[in-house]
Structures are given as C-alpha cells and as structure tokens.
Amino acid sequence: MAFITANWNPLGEAFYRKIELYEMGWSLRDGLKECLVAAAPYGGPIALLRQPQRPSSSARPQLEIYSSSGANMASFPWKSGPVRQLGWTVCDDLLCIQEDGTVLIYDLFGAFKRHFSMGNEVVQNQVLEAKVFHSPYGTGVAIVTGASRFTLATNIDDLKLRRLPEVPGLQGAPSCWVVLTQDRQTKVLLANGVDLYILDNTSCTPVVRQTQTTYSLLCLIILALSPLTVCVFQTPPGLSPQACSIVNMAVSFSYKYLALFTDSGHLWMGSANLKDKLSEVDTKVRTPPKQMVWCRRPKSQQPSVVIMWDRLLLVAGECTDTIQYTLDEESVCVAELDGVRIIGGSRHELLQEVPSACQDIFKIASMAPGALLLEAHKEYEKSSQKADEYLREIKEQSVLGEAVRQCVEAAGYEHEPETQKTLLRAASFGKCFLSNYPPEPFVSMCRDLKVLNSVREYTVGIPLTHTQYKQMTVQVLIDRLVYRKLYPLAIEICRYLKTPEYQGVSRVLKHWACCKVQQKEEPDESIAHAVSVKLGEAAGISYSEIAARAYECGRTELAIKLLEFEPRSGEQVPLLLKMKRSQLALSKAIESGDTDLVYTVVTYLKNEMNRGDFFMTLRNQPVALSLYRQFCKHQEQDTLKDLFNQDDDHQELGNFYVKASYKEKKLEARLSLLQSAVDEYNKAKNEFAAKATEEEMKLLRFQRRLDEEKGEALLGLSLQETLHALLTSNFHKQAEQLYRDFRVPDKRYWWLKLTALAEKDDWEEMEKFAKSKKSPIGYLPFVEVCVKQHNKYEAKKYVSKVTPEQKVKAHLAIGDLEGAAEAAIERRSEGEISTVLSRCSPTTDRALLERLNRARSTAAKK
C-alpha cells in the first residue's frame, strides 16, 4: 500500500502514473521493429504485419493478430498487395489498406470477410498515407494519394466515397494531417510546411496567417470557420516565423482538442476548432516525434499530450515542465479515452493522469476525507482504538458521506484487485456509520469491478478502465466478447448483470449459433438439434439470421430446418425467396399480415412463374389474390380482367366494363362496352344491373338522336337532367316520351315539370298543368315553387287546393299569418299553433297572439 504513489510523477497540479497492464505473452524476435502495428482502442486487439527478414521476391510478410495481453489469435502469410496501413473497426474487424486503394476486411481470427475500394483513380496514383478513424457514424477511412488528393469514407458499412477538393500547392503527402469530426461533418486538417488547411466536402480553407512583428510564430491565425475569432500563438523570441513548420499533429479521442508540434520543438495545445489555446510548451527536442497522442482524462483540468521519440517518452501539460521516461524498446502508443496505452515488445503499460479521487486518498499526508477513512479502516483491522479517532475527525467535519464516495470512486480507478478491495472495504466500513447513504453506487461499483477484473484477466486480455467501460456500455463489451468467441464468459456476465434476455443471453446465443452453423464437419441434423436445444428457451432469438448464415455457407437444408424455429414469419420471407422456396415464402408472408411483404413475394412470383401457374398460385391464396387485384386495379387493368375471367366473377366483370365505358370518349365504343356489361350482369343473374345498364344505353342513344336532330347538348346528362332540359326548352312531346319509356314515377315527373315551368315563369302552363289532373304530389309544392321564384301572387292560387294537413305550412309560405292562424285553430293542433306563434311578432300581431294563445290552451286541455 505504501508504494502506491511510487510510480506517480508530478506535472503541474496533477500527477501522472504509468502502470503495467500485462507482460506480453507473445514472443517477437525483434520486438516491434519493422512492423506495421495497429491496436484498437478500448483495450482492443493488436495486429502486426511483419516484414520478412530478408527482402526477397518469394518471402511474404506475416500478418498476426494478438489480444492486448499478447495471446495469439491468428497468424498467416500476407498474400495480397503491399499494405500501407492497418486499422480496426468498431466491431473489431481488421482493415488492411493496400497501396492500390483496396481495403481488405478480416475478422479477429484472420478470416477474410470482404473488401472494397477507395476509388478507381487511386489504383494509378497509389495511396501514400491512410488513416482509420471512428465517429458517431461508425468506422471511417481516409487516404491521401500520390496525386495529393484526399478521399474519405465516413462509414465503411455504408460506403460513400467523398473525394475532397484539391489543396493548393500540395505535392506528395502533407507533412502531417488528422481527420476531425465536427458539427456532424468530417473534415481533414493538414499541414504543408508552414501552411495549415481545413478540407471539407466542398472546400479547402487555408488557415490564414498574418505575420506580425518579431515575436509571433504562427502569429494571428484567423480562421475561415470563425472569421471573427482571432487566436494568438506565442512565440519564443529569436525564432523567425518561417522556420516553424508543423511536423506532427494529434487530435484528442473526443475530437475536441488538437495538438501541433513544430520543427522548433514547440508544442501547441488548443481546441480542435482552433479557437482557443490551452497551452504551449517548449519540449527542447527538435527531432520530429514518431508518435504524438493526447492523454487527457474526461473532466480533467489539465491538457496533456504524450510524445514519443525513439528512446524517449515525454508528457507535456500546462506548465513548462515535462515528465520524461526512457524507452528501452520499440513501442506504440494507443490513445484511449482516459490515457495512453504503450505497447512494447515485452510490456503493455497504461499511462494516465492520476484521477483526483485517487490523488486525494493516496497523496502523501493527504487529509482528504477518503484518506482519513482509509486510515480509520486500516486501524480498525488492526483492532486499534485509533480507528475511532480518525472516524471522529471525519464525522466532526461531517464529510463521512464524501469519504465513502471518494473511496468507492477511487476503487474504480485502481487496477490491482487488492487495492480495489481495500478501498471498497473502507467504504463499506464508513457506510456503517451513515444512516441513509444510498446503496446503489457501492453495489454497482462492486459489480462493475467484478466484470472488469474478469475481462482484464490475462487469458481474455481486454484491459478496460472503469471510465472506458462506462463509455462503451455493457452491450458493446458483450459484443466484443462474442467477437472473440468467449461465449461462456459473455453469458455469465449477462446473467450476473441481469441484462434483459433479448439484449444479453439471447444475443450471445445467436452469435454462438451463427458460429456453430459454420462447422462444416458436423451434419445438418446434429447442428439443427444442438442449436434448437440451446436456444429453445431464450427469448427474442432471430433464427432467420442464423439460417441466413447457414445459407451463406452453402447449407440450404440446414437453413430451412433452422427457419422453422423462427417465430416471426415476416423474417423468413426474404431468405426463403433467396433459396427459391417461393410458395412457402408466400404463405409465410400472408401469415405475417404485412401486405407489403405479400406484394414483394407476389411480384417475385409474377416474374418467376408463367402466367397460368401464377394465377393458380394466387387462387389458392385469397389474401394474396385480393391484394394483387388491388395492384392491378391501379396499374394493370387488363390483368384485372383476366383475373375476373379466371374466377368467372361476372358481377365484377360487369362493373369492370361499366368503369371502362366512362373512360371511353367515343359513343359507339362506349355503347359496346356497356353491352358487354349487360351480358356479364345477365350471366351474374343481376337483373337489376343488367336492366339499368340497358336503360343507360337507351338514354344515350336517345340523347344522341336528339342532339343530332335538335342541336341540344344532352349527351352525358342523367335522365332527370335530360327531362329538365327538354321541359325548359319546350320539347314537351319528347319529354312525355321519355317519361313513358323510362317509366318515371308520376310524382317525380310532376315535380320535374313543376320546377321547370316555374323556372321559365310559364305560369299559364303551370295553371293548366295543375288542373290537368289531381296532383300526385299535392299542391303544397306548387305554393313552394312559386314562392321560391318570388311569385306570391301565383302561389296564392294554389293555397286553397292544399290538403288541410298542409294548410298552415302553405299559408306561412306566402307570409299569410292570419290564414295560417285560422287554419291552425281550425285544426286544433297544438304543434301547429305553436309554429304560427313562433312567427308572430309581439308588437304588430298582438291580437293574433292572444287568439292563438287562447286556442292553444284549449287544445292543450283536451
């Protein structure tokens, strides 16, 4: 315990520590010399491409993949073209970027997955440099070609190549460059000698520099991004601006910060948008560094960068001092969220700022609450009464809660299980003296550490810190374990953390099954059995994914067997179609209820089968048939007819012809379509429709004749409209004929004639008409029609003819209150009296009102 601070080095306000994670399990003859190395963040795997000992045409480089602890996972000779850069994706796949722009993707175990190209123009110009980067969109690749052009792919799983604009004056590769992700956009920041440029999709913006008096190095940098912001780079005196070109740059894990290293040995640190400067340090080393990475933990106050040269590792922060470590072997730095990992031929170390909780507790002579609590617990273990003294001291300041919190937090930052335990025990001890301290932080820290310690285990080799673990989430950790085929451990963690089944155990099992179906030596039967036994109980398993994998491996029979376990019928369809089991696919699609899916299968079937078979298939599936009918109705009228024909659906065929007739402009064609409709309706035994359609044809013919003879424009009018038109144009004979031919009911004909006469103010004819015979509609309509035409005089003529029941209405219609009152009183109808009453005005019709009221009360009495 006393030695905890032994590896701490102060830098400004903070301390830095370097702890050993693993002694590497690999045995590399020359360490990392002559190797292309790529190590994934979050304690990911390490890939090495080792150049052959003696360069000869037959010797091939060797590609090797190791865990972070140096356990070999794959090793094979590299047979493709020369590789420029290695990198890891967020899903632990290895990207090998070749000189010709081809990117090959391998899994963790060295199995080839797929490849893609960074564009055709690269083949000629070759890739000079490449970088693999991570953003919220996934893993991306950026390259610069021999023609000094940059090409970006922001997400390799959804490949869209973006060729960035040209950089003026750039020859070959720039002196250094980084990829930035800002404001949902991916950009490249590059330095060409003394010039800085920002490249985005559309433009190349130089970072403008103004030389100013003697003491500026980069002087004022005014950015196109923020034209109003000016940032000043302090320069040590005596250096001319020209001498200071940027030779290395590094962007932080979060893309928030940027570090620039100049050939004068100066290090500038600031925000990635170049707006704010954080600090500037003179490292006094002029050689361009081999590697430079940010080493800043989230929320830390101090920016710091780790710079590596051949034999020197330097940590620079806010102050002018630096920490220097000697390197005794070829190493590689890996930027992490909260530190830097240093991988060498024999060791794997973590360099980080000591978190403040740990500082508070372990700093020599610290009086922080956590430190006192740890001390108290130590004394308690020794059964010393000093424990009480320490405790009292903490309680007097009432900071016991804070002390517990510190101990719990610090435990998370410590790598050694022993230290973790000591801190947690102290926290637990302190908790006893608190009444309502929430248990969650303590419990979840214990859980997290248990998980972390199990994955840091040498055999697993994932040296995650607590901060990284929280950032990457359990979900992703489980994925990583699954990629490494550590299924039992993954399942155990899921169960231990009580992860919901479908997010945890089921997912692991699915991956296991996908891996299982690839075991070529086992027969279909036993694999299907093994899979179903193991996955049987687990919820939310996608069997179709497993089946798809089996099919990809050429095991169709196994795939079909597995699909039978799939509960989601919709999921089975695409694979079934792929495997040419279209009938089965159709019934599964129908089962799912998803009509779009049914349509998909139907369209597929339509293209696959001959028409007869296709129709037969549909006939057996009514749901599919009606959907297809819908489709045809809008898209393929002729097919629709064939479908009805096939089903002998004469009613629908009739409707089909009727519909077609409305689209037809020519009368003859229209009539013949209608005739077809009549035939079909007859076959369908729909007498009414057949007759109505015949009537329609009769009407059309009549209209045509009259249009030709008399020049009327009747065609297309309804029977009623035709009659109306005839009556208003004085074709009474023709109207009479239609009335008889179409057996128009008397009532309607009377209405028609009445309105027509009124509309042309033919009052004489109306009077004749009224007297011609007893009106089938009574005489109230006569009154109303006249009133409607504003002819009260004519209206009055008919009031007397109105039946007693309608008298009141008739009188009211012509505005004769007296008459209405008379009629109402005579009929002794309470309702009618009220109606008249409501029309009376209290001022002018007082007498009438009284009479009505009296009559109403007598009517009511009865």
Place this chain on the structure above:
Amino acid sequence: MSAHLSYGRVNLNILREAARKELREFLDKCGGSKAIVWDEYLTGPFGLIAQYSLLKEHEVEKMFTLKGGRLPAADVKNIIFFVRPRLELMDIIAENVISEDKMHSPRDFHMLFVPRRSMLCEQRLKEQGVLGSFINIDEYILDLIPYDGDLLSMEDMHIDTTHECYLESDQTSLYHTAKGLMTLQALYGTIPQIFGKGECARHVANMMLRMKREFAGSQTQILPVFDSLLLLDRNVDLLTPLATQLTYEGLIDEVYGITNGYVKLPPEKFSAQKKQGEAGKDLPTEPKKMQLNSAEELYAEIRDKNFNGVGAALSKKAKIISAAFEERHSAKTVGEIKQFVSQLPHMQAARSSLANHTSIAELIKDITTSEAFFDNLTVEQEFMTGVDTDKVNTYIEDCIAQKDPLIKILRLVCMQSVCNNGLKQKLLDYYKREILQTYGYEHMLTLNNLEKTGLLKPQTSTRNNYPTIRKTLKLWMEDANEQNPNDISYVYSGYAPLSIRLTQVLARPGWRSIEEVLKMLPGPHFEERQQLPAGLHKKRQQGENRTTLVFFLGGVTYAEIAALRFLSQMEDGGTEYIIATTKLINGTSWIKSLMDRPEAQS
C-alpha cells in the same frame, strides 16, 4: 402547442415526443440545408406532430408540394421527399429526380416514407431508374397521431380503410393498426385485456397476439397504463355514422367539416370583431381557419354538449367574463390593479374565444332551425325508432325529385335499410332506380359498393332484428335530456349510439348479459388476455378508475367521442376512455369514401 395532450388520464404527449424525436433524428441524418417536398396529404397530420419551427431548427429552408415536372429552384444541399408509399407518387418523384439529374445539380436526394416504407414503391423507383439517386430511404412510422388529450387517429395515412378494407378486403390498414397498437404498448405497457367485436377486430387482435409472440422477450418493463382494449369494427354499428350528429363539435363537422383539428368557416361572421370601425371596408374573402381542441378552455367545455345546450353555456360564460372585466372598477389598491392586469391576457383570450364560438353557434343555429334540417332529422328519428321502415319514404322521394345532394339521399336510404335489416327487393330496386335516373347511371357502382359493405341490402330473412337490438340495448331514449344529460343518448337527441352502448355494457355489467344481441350483430366477439411480465401487475387503489382504450376500426364520429367522454365523466362510471381510430369520420365523409368516382360528385 401540445400541452393539452398531457392533461388527460393518459399522457399522450409521450407519443408525440417519441414521434418528434424520430423526425429530428432523420433530419440530422441529412447534413446541410434542406428542402422538403411534401405529399400534400401528409401536411395536415404532420402539423400535429411538428411545426415549421422544428423543421427550421434542423436546416429546412424550403417546402414544396409534390407535383410533376421540375422541382422549383432552391439553393439547398438536400432534397427530401416526404411521401406516402403510393405507386402513383413514385412516378411523380421519378419525374422530379430525372429532370433534376439532367441539370446536373449537385443535390442529395432523400426519401422518407410515411408511415412505412414499401418494397413495392422502391421497386417502382428502381424500374424508373432513380432508386440509386437516393442517399437515404427511410420510413417514418407514424401510425397513431395524438389529436387531443384523449384521442388518437391514424387518419388513414397509408390507405383508405373504409374503401380498401371493407370493399377490397385489403388488410393493409389492419396490419398498420396492429403495428400502431404495438408501438402504443411499447410506450404505455402491455394491455392486459383485449375485447373485440367484428371480423376486422378479430383480425387485428390475432395480429397483435402474433406480433407479441414474435417479439417475445423484447417487451419493455413498463407498468401498464391501459387496463383494457376494446376493438370495435365499424361494420358492427353501421347506423351511428349515418345519423346527423347533434353535439356542438359534431355539428361543426357535419356542416363545415373538421380536418386535422381545423375548421374553415365563412368569414362574414368574423369580420366585425376585428375593429368595429373598419369592418365595412375590407370584407375578408378567405375562409376563417380555426383550430379546435381542448387547449381552448371554452371549447373543451362546450364541444360535447348537445347543441341545444350550447346557447345557455355560452351566455353563462359571457356573464362570467363580463363580471371579471367589471372587477377593474372595484380594484382600488395598486396590488389589486396589478393582479387584475396580470389576468388580462387570459381574460382577453377567453373573450375572443367566446366571441368566436358565439359566431359559430349562430352560423350553425341558422341551419338547425331551418325546415329542411328539421324534416331530415324527423325522418332519421322515425327510422331509428322503427316507424314505417319497410315502406317507400315520401320525404326521400321528394328529396330525390328535387335533386338534393346525393350523399344526403344515400345516408337516408342506407339508414332505412340498416334500421329495417335490409329492404324488400322491390323497395330497394325502386330507390336504386330513382337514384340512377336522377343522378346518373354511373352511380350504379357506388350502389354496388354500398351493397358490398352491407349498408344497403335486400332483406333476406323475414325477421327484422333491429327492434330487438334497439330494445335490449336501449338505443332509443324517449326522454333524452339535452341540457343536463343523464345518458349518452343526448348526443343524438334520443338515439344512443350502438357502438357506445356496447362499450358501456362491457364495462358494466359485462357482455355476458347481452349474449343474444351480440350474436345478432355481425362478426365474432371475443376476449383475450395478454400475460404481463412478473411484477407489473397493477395494484388498483380503492375507487381508482379503470382506463380503457376503445379502438374504432373504420372510423369514429365526434358524437361517439362525446358519448365516451360523457361516460368517462360519470361519477359512478368507474372507467375512463381513451379513443383511437383509423379515421375521424362523419356520415358524409364516410359515404364519400365508399363512392365510386367520388370526384365526380361535389
């Protein structure tokens, strides 16, 4: 804009927020400035989810309506099409994209299918050779849209349910209903009990149970908000939508039509309010557009009243408001005046809301007091009470002879048919012939459609079971109290909507008591239980109400909604209702959706 969604028993704003989040995520996927090309049908429903301001925050600079030919000029990086998955729209989009490509414009195209993407449509784009031009093709799952604090509608975005489902047996909309209910359950917990009546209801329930099995294990651990779900097939109650709604909101819808929560009113009545002096100068010619929802206090109060009770409510409100304004005279101290002033905005809003609704009520009163309205209503009520439903109705005859609007005729004839359990063949043929001769033979297809759905049908058995149903379910209440209702029948001044009676009986005493009647109504009735994850069983407090989601497949009217709200508010009701539907309908819009070539009919 959306506060009123969260006041109800169930916070429907959660649903709206979920929809907004998804929209923002999609917009952010297309980096840079954007222009949206809208399928016009979508703008209304979308307005309920997000206003222009939200789009603007995400760099949407221009909006166009989808139409053929070239896109209007816009200096933007991205063009996003917001469309329903319809083949005819795909052709228009293809036209847009091709003409744009000809000009070599460096824009990025994106497509957002609402409410779901369709392989059929993508296939069509592929055939047109433009599928590759789209950088993103995505779907925006918008099944149920919150229309009010207790009301959700799918607004038939994918497909016209009434037309496609009942006429063409295309079950797409049922699939979307089931999907929508699954989304709802993901947000509000598994609904433990499902009841249903009707063929479509059965189908939706089956799909829901199936989807639940498919997603086994992935259900969220949410305490169920809804105690039960009732699925009602419109087919079960064909009568209610045909009747003229007599609530305030129902009448506004019948007369002016409410679309997506907005009504357009004739402007004359509203002009005078602005400034009394200038009113004469420029009469507004644009119809006045008003939003109608419970965010407006007064409207929430009167919307569900029988129209005959609205006048009294308005005058009472007027007194309260003027009394409140009078208080300024009694305000003496500075403190009192300050308090008065602080309430002013609220009071002024109340006053203008009162003025608006008084105008609307006047407009509607002109119609309800007309003779034509009265005659029509009398005939409706005769049918509903079973008077002479087996004879030719002279009013209908007269209306046809005078060529009243066809939809009015169809509503009445259908109503007579429904109330008589079908019409005698002779009578049916007579009506049909009258309609064809008067309105044109092309309406034969419409009549055919009405027969397919059962709205019009020949009487097959001699027994008319409508009177039995009416009596057992007490569909007609002689003494409906319009001012202070004590029964749901007030919404139609006497007629209690069948659908709501079924809901009411289900809550108490249960459907077992009306087994006989249920058998007379079309389609099966059923009850299903969904297993809840352990620990999520609700412990009901003493006197706590149950919450039931009533889903109307094929549409619901405002009067029915009013009746359900009335049941929710009953003191001893014991159940509160949330209403969901495939579409908000009234008799006119409903019949229209069943017509063939409805565009030929104004």
